[in-house]
Amino acid sequence: MDYKLRKILLPINIKLSLIVLLVTGVALGIYVYLAIQMFKTDKIAYVFESVEDQSNQVSLNLENYLKNIMLTHDLLPEVTNVSTLQSKVFNAHPEIQGFYEYVNGNLQKKISRTNKVNEDFITSIQSKISANDFYFDTDKALIVHRKTKGGQITYLVLDSTHLMNLIPESKLYEYHLKIGSHFLTQENKLFKNEDLSSFYFQTRVIGKFIVNITPLLDKKLIFMTSIPEKIALNAATQLKERSYYFGGLVAGSIILVIILISGLFTRPIKKLYNASLALANKEFSHRVQLKERDEIGVLGDSFNFMASEIENYLEEMKEKSRLENELKTAHLVQRSFFPTQNIQSHTLELDAYYQSATECGGDWWGYLRFEQSEVIIIVDVTGHGTAAALLTAVIHNSLTAIKKLSETDHRYKTHPELIMSFLNESFCGVNINLNATAFVAIIDKDSIHYANASHNPPYLISFNPHNEYAKRDFFPLMDVQDERLGESFKTHYQVGKHKFKQGDQLILYTDGILEAKNNLGKAYGSRNFIRDLIPSLSENKNTVQQAVEKFYSFLGGTLPDDDITLLKIRKRILKLYLHNIKDSIEVNQKIERMGLEITEDIREANIVLYSDTFKNMFLELGEVKHINHFIGIKDFLKNENILSHQEIESLAHFKLKFTDDSVTQVTHKINSMLNDAMDADTFVDFKRFLQLICIELVQNALIFGKSQQETKEIELDFIKGKDNYSVTVRDGYGELDQEKLLSSIGRALLEKNYENKKTGAGLGLSMVLSASDEIVIKRKEGEFTEIRSIINKYKRLKEYKSKKTSLHYVEY
Incomplete structure (x- = not known):
């Protein structure tokens, strides 16, 4: 499958630059932030202290001045009767604009320096000013101090200009004096409607200003000193701005340095990247050359080792693929050595199952058909695999040679010991230290002749017309047992013989079945083998498939570690239907000699013997489906074995x-x-x-x-x-x-x-x-x-x- 490499969107040197820049920027930002906060805290403390000092100095002057005015106010009622003293007081205090005295509500004395101060003015403010308090008239810019003593009430009117002159001018600070509800100076919008009497010598940040509030004369007047926070912290702002410039300079320097030195790190990585592309293009001989003595150099060595291992692995895979292909070919070739799994001759029905443990197995079976007999051979070579499979090829070729020899020497058609000896000589002629067990059976008209080279004894089961079989019906052919194939050229094989009539069955198998173990480690054994074979002995079930399924069910998913071969051979029950043929001694003798069974039901017949024309006979039979032989009576009598x-x-x-x-x-x-x-x-x-x-x-x-x-x-x-x-x-x-x-x-x-x-x-x-x-x-x-x-x-x-x-x- 083709694999498409992704495009590089962000090179590693850029990533490295961004990471270093990010780390540096975060560290620098945290440092600048903490430094500015510390500086700002320190600066605010300094500013607070300066504001308080400035406020205290001015407020002290104002309070001393006002106390002096209040003292003067206390003297005026006493000196108003003495003109010289009165003149001195008024000359000493030019800011005094008037003096009014009321006793029990009646005006007793009045002194006025300006038209703005008259009796009507005093009358208008009486309700606005409390006893012993100050009042500021914003329209006339006058300050009025009221003093009450018993039934005596006096009003001292002052020009606010002199008081304002006590407040210094400043480019940094703003000063505000509040008398009652009115500001003597420019109105401060921050505290327009605030009751400032609760503040006492406090400095705080309010809005965008740093403010100090000082009550005077028992909170009769409030003096405020303020400075814009921006102006107060201008140094911190400049430090912050310069930190940004400095941070930008540092970041640029870092980027420049990283770009210049990143090549030292990325160059070997690019070499590894190009080497990986070469590897992806199947250039497995490509190697990367790195001189670095660090982790990247070790990675390059690992890459070269990996490429070398891939080369070796591919060579191994090529060899493995070649061997697997050869094994598959060998498997197919070996499969061709076997006959078809189901064989039906005139006299026999054979059903077989074969499964090798590996691609090539050591089990083999063969079949030859002659005119008067049929030969079945089963061989189990020691072990399994390629060597065993080669020997099965030798056996198969030997079978071909036996078939050719039988054309001139007819004994090979009837003597199993000759076939076994021939197989043994072929086996011994191969210089391989392997042996094999084998069983050769020749089945003729009504008997079986056999030779055994240490093979598992086959089971012969006699025909039961009721299809009722049990373990006792399994008769093992054990009367002859000789050396295995390949042990000696001089081995002499004996012959066993037993009746084998129509309906009789023969079971041939290899030891891989009996020795197979399930997932619990329990061997299958002959008892299970016979038990599972019994259902397949029925006349209507000439197949080993059911027994094979039960065998694998016993194994429970565990695969056998040896080859499996199972053959089931049944002597066919040939039933003859006579069509319009009268009793004849010659015909009856021939029927008896051939071992045929006469049936009157055409549906059970295998053979039809007729004397009329084929057409008349066939049409009279009606619908026939399973008859294998239609034979004219002349041919039947003339030929010794008409089924051949x-x-x-x-x-x-x-x-x-x-x-x-x-x-x-x-x-x-x-x-x-x-x-x-x-x-x-x-x-x-x-x-x-x-x-x-x-x-x-x-x-x-x-x-x-x-x-x-x-x-x-x-x-x-x-x-x-x-x-x-x-x-x-x-x-x-x-x-x-x-x-x-x-x-x-x-x-x-x-x-x-x-x-x-x-x-x-x-x-x-x-x-x-x-x-x-x-x-x-x-x-x-x-x-x-x-x-x-x-x-x-x-x-x-x-x-x-x-x-x-x-x-x-x-x-x-």
Whole structure:
């Protein structure tokens, strides 16, 4: 899978610069903040002290002046009667604008220096001023002091200008004097409606001002000194601003330094980054060169080590992949050594299960079919794996050699000890320190001959017509037991023999089944093995699948550590149905000799023996589905074992192949072949019958292939023998099952038309049937269908018409 690398949005040197800048900025900011706060605190304390000093100095002057005025006020009633003294007082205090004295509400004395001060003025303020208190008239800028003593009330009127002159001018400070509810100086909006009498010599920050409030003359007057906080803390503000400039300068310096020196840190990281890109592009030989003696240098060494390990790992993976592919190939090759898992011959039904513990196993079994006997071999090589699998190949090749030897030495068809000796010699000829156990069984008409090379004794189960089996029915074949294969060239193998009749069964297996352990460590054993096999012994259940499922259920998910092989062989019960055949000593003897069972129910029959024409016989039987052999009585009596197919000694052999040929092309090819192959010693129409058989068989296969929209090669083998001809057509579909075959023949014989032209089966096959002496149909589902037609060399048409056709169907 392709992996897309993300783009670099923020290089590491920028990140480093930002991080250092952030840390420095935070530290510097905290420092500046704390420094300014400390400076501001100290400055505020200083300012507070200055304000208080300034306020105290001015307020002291004001209070002394006012006390002097109050003292003068106390003297005036006494000196007003003496003109000289009065003049001195008024001259000493030019700010005095008037003096009024009332006794019991009546005006007794009045002195006025200005028109602004008169009796009406005094009368208007009487209700506004308390006893012994001051009043400020904002309109006339006059200060009035009232003094009450018994029935005597005096009013001293002052010009406020002199009092104002006592308050100094300042660019920093603001001064305010409040008399009653009025400010003598410019009105202070901060305390316009405030009762300031509760404040006493306090300095505080109010709003944007630092303010000191001092009550005078028992809070009759309030004096305030204030300074704007901004002006008071101007030094702190300047320090803050300069700190910002300084911080910016420091930050810029840091960025510049980081940019200059970050290359020392980022350069090796960039090398590692480029090296990782090379690694991502599968350049596993790329190495990074770093001289640093720090963690980055160690990281570079780790990277180089990782790249080296990846190179080594890839080489190992290549080798592992090569070995795995070879093992898979070996597995497929070894699988080809085995026959199909289900075999049905004329006399036997065989069902097999095989599973290797690894890709290649050491178990193997083989099967050979001869005219009068069938050979079953099972081998278990010591251990499993590649070496064991190679020895199974040796055994398989030995089986092929035995089949070839049997053509000249017929003893290999009947003597299991010869086969075992041959296998032993083949095994000993391989210079591998491995052995194998083996069992060879040859099954003929009604018996089994066997040889055993230290293999697990097979079980023979006699037929029970009631399908009721128990453990006691399992009879182990233990009478012969010899050395394993590969131990010695000189090993002599004995022969055992036992009856093996129709319905009898034989169980062959390897020790991997018995020795397999479940997740609790308990071995499967023979007791469980026999118990699980019993249900599969029924006549209707010729399969080992159920026993295999119970075996794996016992293991509980644990996989066997050895190869597993299980074979179940049943001697078929061949039932013969006689169609319109009267009792005949010759026929009865032949039936008895072949071990056949006569049945009157066509549904139970495997073989139909007839004397009429094939057509009449077939149509009279009605719907048949599972009959393997239709045999004419003449062939039945003439041939010793009619269930074995005829073998033709070839005088000439011709091969044709077809894929998508037209009818014209097919006909042309076949006619050319027949012109070269046929003798001239038959009747005139004989060639036409052979031509009909060849064309119909090929066309049926081609038509079926077109219906499946699949083109596979069709093969035609034509053999000329001494007394007959053989036509064999083989396709690669394997779809002509027994039920379909019999149904198509019946329809064609009855209707004589192509009901379904697309399927390629029907009238053509029935024509081939009527033209042949023997037809053998062999089929393996999904792999092939092979139809062989044999026609004898008839010299006269009359002999040809009197023949009886035999039909055999074999399912692999």
